[in-house]
Amino acid sequence: MVKPYESKGLVSLLQGTDRRSIGRAAEVVAAVLMDPGRFSEVFNGMMSTDPVVRMRSADAVEKISRTRPELLQPFKGKLIRRVAGVDQQEVQWHVAQMLPRLNLSRAERSQCLGTLKCYLLVRSSLVRTFALQGLADLAEQAPGLRKEVLEMLETAVAEGPPAMKARGRKLIIRLQSLKS
16 A cells, blocks of 8 residues: 555655644654655755745654664754754744754864854744753763853853743853753
């Protein structure tokens, strides 16, 4: 029996009109986890001209990369240079979660740091909160970033909305507990 996405492509499952719904993203995640060779289909959906497809693709890619972060690595350049620049909050908050999952060179880490700092300036408190998380995750991997990230976290705790304050406090404790 041929499943609907086998002939039309996985991205067809992510189409729709409601940005408040992830649609059939869970089916897409399951399909890619069973056949990782299809990851590129979903990844490329994050660069679609359709905002619903971009959002649902970002959701699926983030969930897939939680389990299989190595699938992101071949797409590192596109994620850092193209997808991270998408001006859509639903994509940005997922990118903030994915960037620390990459194996990064010093220059790439710096670029990701810049992206996440930019995300701290957007209107969406959810994007800003995930950006803080991403910054802390990068600082865990690169001790040289910890002082700068701790300062950003302290600012968020002092000035941010409630979600940022709560996340910031937890992240400060976590980073301070690490040995330099």
